[in-house]
Amino acid sequence: QVQLKESGPGLVQPSQTLSLTCTVAGFSLTSYNVHWVRQPPGKGLEWMGVIWNTGGTRYNSALKSRLSISKDTSKSQVFLKMNSLQTEDTATYYCARGPLLDYWGQGVMVTVSS
Amino acid sequence: IQLTQSPSLLSASVGDRVTLSCKGSQNINNYLAWYQQKLGEAPKLLIYKTNSLQTGIPSRFSGSGSGTDYTLTISSLHSEDLATYYCYQYNNGWTFGGGTKLELK
Numbered sequence A: 001q002v003q004l005k006e007s008g009p010g011l012v013q014p015s016q017t018l019s020l021t022c023t024v025a026g027f028s029l030t031s032y033n034v035h036w037v038r039q040p041p042g043k044g045l046e047w048m049g050v051i052w053n054t055g056g057t058r059y060n061s062a063l064k065s066r067l068s069i070s071k072d073t074s075k076s077q078v079f080l081k082m083n084s085l086q087t088e089d090t091a092t093y094y095c096a097r098g099p100l101l102d103y104w105g106q107g108v109m110v111t112v113s114s
Numbered sequence B: 001i002q003l004t005q006s007p008s009l010l011s012a013s014v015g016d017r018v019t020l021s022c023k024g025s026q027n028i029n030n031y032l033a034w035y036q037q038k039l040g041e042a043p044k045l046l047i048y049k050t051n052s053l054q055t056g057i058p059s060r061f062s063g064s065g066s067g068t069d070y071t072l073t074i075s076s077l078h079s080e081d082l083a084t085y086y087c088y089q090y091n092n093g094w095t096f097g098g099g100t101k102l103e104l105k
Helices: none
Strands: A003-007 A018-025 A034-039 A046-051 A057-059 A067-072 A077-082 A091-097 A108-112 B003-006 B009-012 B018-024 B032-037 B044-048 B061-066 B069-074 B084-089 B100-104
Touching: A003 A091, A018 A034, A018 A091, A018 A108, A034 A077, A046 A067, A046 A077, A057 A067, A077 A091, B003 B084, B009 B018, B018 B032, B018 B084, B018 B100, B032 B061, B044 B061, B069 B084
Parallel strands: B009 B100
Antiparallel strands: A003 A018, A018 A077, A034 A046, A034 A091, A046 A057, A067 A077, A091 A108, B003 B018, B018 B069, B032 B044, B032 B084, B061 B069, B084 B100
16 A cells, blocks of 8 residues: 655744655655655645655756755655745645655645744 | 646536646646645646546546647536646656636536
8 A cells, every 4th residue: 555654843943954754655765756745825736856766856946956855765765855944935745656646645734933 | 847727716516517728838748647636635646648547536537638738627527526626747847737726606
């Protein structure tokens, strides 16, 4: 049974770094890509980045300077780190299985506030 | 590639045939998917590669299109179809459209 689950802090202070973990089950990170997508409250979906099954990465050009995605295949975990957070980074953050985003996590709401 | 969805809000009645549009700023080469998102839930994949129905999705959903212009059609609207629908291209990078919110008339 394919599952993805995001975890991380619900509140981050401005200018700090966000660290999220996506723990997957039912498939191997050596066979599938994992994407990160976020959604500000009441707004649409924004593609953030992807880590390939090979370990390579691609990022949204608007976030590239602040974003890093990595993984630990042995633990079936994918990690997102984004620095210099601002209030506009407040959003629900999702991980999803690529290439078709056919399975999604439940999402984790992150609020950027002092 | 930028994706423009229209309309942004669509009011329809149960039983209506509904058509949602997604237009790309460049040729998408049929690498276009559609997602349904209900309030408080993660998006759900409906259609991939323009017209391939994801497993478990009702056959009243269908997709079509080519080049820069794509369409999601619901042949007969059910009340449980009320949601926001997003198109997504994976031909050149990865981009979501702005969404179409489908509400009950």
